[in-house]
Amino acid sequence: MPHFLHWEPCDHEELLRREAVVVGNANTALAGRGHRQLTSFSDILDAERYLLVTVPELEHYGDRAAIEPDHTPYLGPIAGITFGEEVSWRPDADTRIFAYLRPDNPRFETAVRALASLPAGTDTILAAPGAPVSLPARLKDTTLRLFTGPVNIEPLLACCDLGISHASSNIATKFALHGVPQIGLPNHTEQTMMAHAFSRNHLGLGLIGNSTPEQLLHAIDLVRSSQQVANSTATFARKWPPEEAWRTGQRAAEQVLSLT
Numbered sequence: 001m002p003h004f005l006h007w008e009p010c011d012h013e014e015l016l017r018r019e020a021v022v023v024g025n026a027n028t029a030l031a032g033r034g035h036r037q038l039t040s041f042s043d044i045l046d047a048e049r050y051l052l053v054t055v056p057e058l059e060h061y062g063d064r065a066a067i068e069p070d071h072t073p074y075l076g077p078i079a080g081i082t083f084g085e086e087v088s089w090r091p092d093a094d095t096r097i098f099a100y101l102r103p104d105n106p107r108f109e110t111a112v113r114a115l116a117s118l119p120a121g122t123d124t125i126l127a128a129p130g131a132p133v134s135l136p137a138r139l140k141d142t143t144l145r146l147f148t149g150p151v152n153i154e155p156l157l158a159c160c161d162l163g164i165s166h167a168s169s170n171i172a173t174k175f176a177l178h179g180v181p182q183i184g185l186p187n188h189t190e191q192t193m194m195a196h197a198f199s200r201n202h203l204g205l206g207l208i209g210n211s212t213p214e215q216l217l218h219a220i221d222l223v224r225s226s227q228q229v230a231n232s233t234a235t236f237a238r239k240w241p242p243e244e245a246w247r248t249g250q251r252a253a254e255q256v257l258s259l260t
Helices: 012-032 108-116 154-159 169-177 189-200 213-225 227-239 243-257
Strands: 095-100 122-127 144-147 162-165 182-184 204-206
Touching: 095 108, 095 154, 108 122, 108 144, 108 213, 154 169, 162 169, 162 213, 169 182, 169 189, 169 227, 169 243, 182 189, 182 213, 189 204, 204 213, 204 227
Parallel strands: 095 122, 095 162, 122 144, 162 182, 182 204
Antiparallel strands: none
């Protein structure tokens, strides 16, 4: 299977080693079901059917009809189950921002500095599992509220003015389903593709590569003030209400079971 980042040089031996691990795991699962063994990663993609558990607006590859006119229908959006600490917005806040960021992301420090400098009327909830132990002390005189474990974002999204994340499919979809404009700080290729998807559909803005705190603050102002983003996120939320994510899972399960 070719290197996904085909335009960059790669270690061919390392590529083969990784493929062997994936193929080995797949063959272990297939053997338990009495199915034929695979010889390469590309065999995994040679399936009887594939399911598009997404929507055109969040399609990683853009306009699928342009590359595959007779593609299988989109089943709808899907988002994972939420869990974590129950948190409420401050009642006196005039702007509410929810951020889910990983401390191992190269731009974590940039994001923290930007979010900590927001005006007093801003209530910013930052979920950062594994954050440095020294971080809470740095933030004690700011409006930024840090949580070092998972936070249940579902109750927060109805009144959320902006979402910031690394543009993973799960959380980017949650923001979109609730009509929340978003900013993505992608950490790898799949997240970068998702950031491109919601950016080109005016559901938010993806910041690719390094950025300064000032650039992130400018992006926040840009997204918050954009009428096009406001219109697009509201339209998406009406078209794909949150309960659709549960129906998508059911539809996907029904199609998988129909193959047995």
